[in-house]
Amino acid sequence: MTPLTVSGFFSRTLRWPVVLGLALACVAALANFGLLFLSGWLLAGAACAGAAGLAAQQAFNMMLPATGVRFFATLRIVTRYLERLVTHDASLRLTGRLRVWVYTKLAPQAPAGLTDKRGGDLLSRFVSDTDRVGQSYTETFIPFARAILCGLVFAVISGLFLKGAGVVLALGLLVCMLPVPMSVGLLSAPRLRALTAQRGDFQAELADTLAGLGEYLTLGASEARIETLDSRQKTLQATERYLAALESGARSLMTFIGLLTTLYVVMLAVQAFHQGALSAPEIPMLALGCLAAFDVTQPLPAACQAFTRARIAAERLNAACNARPCVPAPTAPAPALYNPLDLIVRDISFRYPNTQNWVLDHASFTIRQGERVALVGASGIGKSSLISLLSRFYPYQNGNITLGGQDLRQFSTEDLAKTISVAAQDFHLFNGTLRDTLRLAAPNADDAQIAETLRTVQLEEFVQHAPQGLDTLIGDEGLALSGGQAKRLVLAQALLRNTPWLILDEPTEGLDQKTEYALMHGLIAARPDATILCITHRRTLIPFMDRTLTLAGGQICPAEEVP
Amino acid sequence: MHSTQPQNDWQTAGMARRARGWLAGSVTLGGMAAVLFVLHLTLLAGVIDDLTFKGKPFAAEQHTILLLLACLGGSLCLQWLADMAGTEAGLRIAARVRRDALRHLFRAGPVGSTTLPSGRILTSLTEGVDALEPYFAQYIPRAAMMVVLPLLILAMVFHLDGWSFVILACTGPLIPVFMALVGYSAQSIMDRQWMQLVVLGSSFLDSLRGLSTLRLLGQTEASITRMAAATDAHRASTLSVMKVAFLTSAVLEFFSSLSIALVAVVFGARLLSGTVDFRSAFLVLLLAPEYFMPLRAFSASYHARQNATAAAARLADLFALPDMTQPEGPSVQVPHAHTLPLAHLVCSDLTAGYPGKVPALQDLSCTLSRGTLTVITGESGVGKTTFLRLILGFLQPSSGHITAFDTTNTSVEVWQSRTAWVPQRPVMTMGSIAETLRLAKSNATDAELHAAAQQADALEFIEALPQGFATSVGERGACLSGGQIKRLALARALLRNPDILCLDEPTSDLDPASALRVARAIRRCATNRIVLVATHHADMVALADQCLHISDGHGELFSASQRACA
Known part of the structure; x- marks a missing residue:
């Protein structure tokens, strides 16, 4: 059972908040009904007694209904407050549970499965989709469950006084609960799906435009581009307008049906009154009750639209979470590595999924344990892709890689992280x-180790001068740090883990030469025995390395052999 | 809309001015709907009174009932129109803001726009602008209705019953006061927990963004537990804010329930003693909930205001991006045929860079002439792209200047409109090859397309395609190879017949054969142009006439022969 189904609402951990929220919602609606129902009777009863003369006036007990009115009023205040609190809590719990589930499912797919080819922000979409599914509890489930349960109670209460009134009210409510909102739902669903697709397209086009800002300018095509996007936007807005019109129209229709039902009930009540089957005060009581009863149907059209939105979100989440990771998790536990921890790459070819260009084309090389090797090559040639392969983020299509005598395919990213x-x-x-x-x-890691590592990566001084030392916040995505500081912090993370192998991608980018020298020097002094593969385009790093490999044209060869 | 406008024009009040008519329409229609609604309640009270106390048969009330239905029907139709007018206002404002924002980004240029993270620009333009819609569609009309309907009802009640008038008139104004008080304390709780709420609230997104990093650190399992804990902590702290925030609506609920109860009880006692008639009592009871309804609707749309204000602040950042000093106007036009071609481009003592950083280029001087192919070389990040940006006018030098001379050696004022640029990843919009090419010149004839494609060595592959120029390029040029995209982009740039052609890494990501082909096509373009190519590629360098080597911010110009010696 996944948290994406309605039954997921009632899983053991969530059952009580979910049920309690519904109960409170129902009590609040019933209190509202009771308040108006009783008030109507109180007024009419008092008026009747007042008109009937002194004896009747004295016989009329105001206390009891007045207390009842006050009771319902208080109940409505308290339950509405609690209802909001409890249903929001339940909805947040649902969202939380869903997020943990989604996260667990997505983890093995990162990063290959989590890159959006279309420039849209896929990850933010997971956030809004989980939100939407979680909110479907307050937006769809509660309104419908409340309408059905309370509608039944309203009809029964009215029926106790006049059978016909109960039946008519039940029918009126039924129309407002099923055909009207359902047709809104049915009419909206295809548009909502289209809207989702159009939104995605629009966002992708917008992202493309932002990326190509300069080219559009030099092509003199900026105005044309703005017009194109504007017309896209108009299509989107036409759909939004339609959805709003539908929802608002349905609500109006339901109010009208409410009045028709009320008038019909009044007609029946007057007939019964003339036949002596009903007392006069019960006519306004039934009328007011009837009007109040239709309050619960008002949110239903919006609830139907919310349901479709949640369903689209759930489908997307389901598809993303059930996608097969492009590097399948190894079935057997990771085997032990043999010493020496040599990396032998033999004849591997690699291209990214769904692309044509080979990044690596029958490439071979070997790195022995304890060696320090630089890997150079033009930007965009595939140096970082090689790291992705060695981290098991992507599968390679040909050849084989062994580390410590074991085939790399037997390991997951997490297994390799130990080494x-x-x-x-x-x-x-x-x-x-x-x-x-x-x-x-x-x-x-203890503070001493942390201090040691920070010294190695030349961040000691920065931390000492930082307002709160090690407790300084680094901000969202490390934005409170400069690019060079962030880079060195990442290097410190890698060093602290104390693994025999280190792969560094442009470790000194953004540093001045003095700091760069000190950093590399400190790094090698701190970890003289570590095997290091350092990707760089800076010649200044090469003296720190034992030898240099060059990546060009999909091949990796020692630097001196490059033609 | 111009960036010189006061910045507060991008606050919500300024935006509202753009759809004043629709907003006014929405409020007027809403007001008319309210009048009809109150009328329908009056008729309803009359009908119930007649039937219950005046002993009239149902049939005698037919006319009133029809009128009653007509009133409600009219009211609902007007309300629907009012809703639609509000929606229209929201949509129009959103559309205007989005279009203006885009136009402003184009004016700020590719360099200026990078001062804000591109993800943030994108979310401001999508979700940010979307958040404005409900504010204008709901919040503003509801705020107006909050004044109209209660006043109308109060006036009605005044005529009906003094006591009820006092009850409603007293509770009504108290509600906003109490709501403000509670809202204020909720806000202060929220402010106190702000950091925590933001950090915890973004933990899911943060974990997703960092998933690869976590995997590399071997922390996947631990991060799941941590995420679950953070989600729960976020729920708990959100709830502690909600406990107070929901009190605002509880206050509303309290007053509205209280006054209904009060009206019922107060009327009950007087009805019993016969001092008031049932009709007005019943009408007041019908009106009382409606008196509070707009307030409730208003407080429900309160978060729309918060979202919109936050979005407006982000949009204001976007609109605050300064314009490129280079006016965009002339670059829209394809240069006239009768202007003389540019012969030289003289860069003298150019220093340029980005705010807060060491200048990328220092005192760079060089002369670039018509008919020469110049390659710009140097390590990545050394300033090759910066130099191209200066030539293209995306970036202004902090000192020094670039002067252009035409073939008669007269300096030319507006010359940046005669440049063209082929970036590393050229724009490929959905559509046919012809459409992609016509981005540069919308009225280009087929013959012109052919000529440009021919020059860029693209004609051969285009004609080999099943539908020739009508073939779709696919999403982001997915149906074409990397080399084909580059040649197509080159053809597109040539369509404008530029005097200066700049290319950024035209041969990167290409296999050696297509790289050579692209390089040769570029070589051919240089016969009657100034061509500048930032490149690493040896074949490209070999074809050049001169080479501008940049290192440490300084540039050095070699001729082809000098380079051969070096």
Whole structure:
């Protein structure tokens, strides 16, 4: 059972908040009904008694209904407040559970499965989709369940006084619960789906436009581009207009049906009154009750649209979560590595899924344990792709790679992380303090080790001058740091993990020569025995390395052999 | 809309001015709907009174009932129109803002726009602008209705019953006061927990963004537990804010329930003593909930205001991006045939860079002439692209200047309109090859397309395609190879017949054969132009007439022969 189905609402951990929220919603609606129902009777009853003379006036007990009115009023206040609180809590719990589930499913797919070819922000979409599915509890489930349960109670209560009134009310409510909102739902669904697709297209086009801003300008095509996007936007808005018209129209229709039902009930009540089957005060009571009853149907058209939105979101999440990772998880536990931890790459070819260009074309090379090797090559030639292969983010199509005598295919990214630390180019820094960031890489590192590592990466001075030292917040995506500082922090993470292998992608980019020298020097002094593969285009790093490999034309060869 | 406008024009009030008519229409229609609605309640009270107390048969009320239905029908139709007018206002404002924002981004240029992260620009333009819609569609009309309907009802009640008038008139104004008080304390709680709420609220997205990093750190399992804990902590802290924030609506609920109860009880006692008639009592009871209804609708759309204000602030950042100093106007026009071609481009002592960084180029001087192919070389990040940006006018030098001379050696004022650019990843819009080419010149004839394609060595492959120029390029040029895209982009640039042609890494990501082909096509373009190519590629360099080597911010110009010696 996935959290994406309605039954997911009632899984054991969530059952009570979900049920309690519904109960409170129903009590609040019933209190509202009771308040108006009773008020109507109270007024009419008092008026009747008042008109009937002194004896009747004295016989009329105001206390009881007045207390009832006050009771319902208080109940309505309290339950409406609690209802909102409890249903929001339940909806947040649902969203939370869903997010954990989605995250667990997506983890093995990163990063290959999580890149959007169309420039849209796929990850933000996971956030809004999980939100939407979680909110379907308050937006769809509660309104419908409340309408059905309370509608039944309203009809029964009215029926107790006048059978016909109960039946008519039940029928009126039924029309407002099923055909009207359902047709809104049916008419909206295809448009909502189209809207989702159009939104995606629009966002992708917008992203393309932003990326190609300069070219459009030099082509003199900027105005034309703005016009194109504007016409796209108009299509989108036409759909939005239609959806709004439908929802608002349905609500109006339901109010009208409510009045028709009320008048019919009044007609029946008057007939019964003339036949002596009903007392006079019960006519306004039934009328007011009837009007109040239709309050529960008002949110239903919007609930139907919300349902379709949630369903689209759930389908998208389901598809993304059930996609097969492009590197399947190894079935057997990872085998032990043999010493020496040599990396032998033999005849491998690699291209990204769904692309034609070979990034690596029958490439071979060997790195022995303890060696320090630089990998150079023009930008965009595939140096970082090689790291992705060695991290098992992507599968290679041909040849084989062994590490410590074992085939790399037997390992998952997480297995390899025990042996290899990667300071990647496209790293991500989590919002938190400097200490959190470093502890994330090495949960058991103590302050002494942290200080040592910070000295190695030349960040010691920065941390000492930072307002809160290690407790300084680094901001969202490390934005409070400069590019060079962020880079060195990532390097510190890799070093702290103390693995025999280190892969560094442009470790000194953005640093001045003095710092670069000190950093490389410190790095090698701190980890003299580590095997290092360092990707760089800076010649200044080459003296720190034992030898240099060059990547060109899909081949990797020693630098001196490059033609 | 011009960026010189006061910035507060991008605050919500300024935006509202753009759809004043629709907003006014929405409020007027809403007001008329409210009048009819109150009328229908009056008739309803009359009908119930007649039937219950005046002993009239149902048939005698037929006319009133028809009128009653007509009133409600009319009211609902007007309300629907009012809703639609509000929606229209929201949609129009959103469309205008989005279009103006895009236009502003084009004016800010590719360099200026990068001062803001591109993801943020994109979300401002999509979700940000979307958040404006409900504000104008709902919040503003509801805010107006909050004044109209209660006043109308109050006036009605005044005529019906003094006591009820006092109850409603007293509770009505108290509600906003109490709501503001509670809202204020909710806000202060929120401010206190702001950091925590933001950090926890973004933890899911943060974890997703960092998923590859977490995997590389071997922390996948631990991060799942951490994410679950953060989600739960976020729920708890959100709830502690909600506990107070929901009190605002509880206040509303309290007053509205209280006054209904009060009206019922107060009327009950007087009805019993016969001092008021049932009709007005019943009408007041019908009107009382409607008195509070607009307030409730208004407070429900309150978060629309918060979202819109936040979005407006982000959009204001976007509109605050300064314009490129180079006016965009002339570059729209394809240069006239009768202007003389440019012969030289003289760069003297150019220093340029980006805010907060060491200048990327320092005191760079060189002369570029018609008929020469110049390659710009140097390590990545050394300033090759910066130099191209200066030539293209996307970036202004902090000192020094670039002067253009035509064939009669007269300096030319407006010359940047005669440049063309082929970036590393050329724009490929959905559509046919012809459409992609016509981006540069919408009225280009087929013959012109052929000529440009021929020059760029693209004609052969285009004609080999099943539908020739009508073949679709696919999404982002997916149906074409990397080399074909480059040659197509070159053809497109040539369609404008530029005097200066700039290319950024035209041969990167290409296999050696297509790289050579692209390089040769570029070589041929240089016969009657100034051609500048930023490149790493040896074949490209070999075909050049001169080479501008940039290192440490300084440029050095070699001729082809000098380079051969070096």
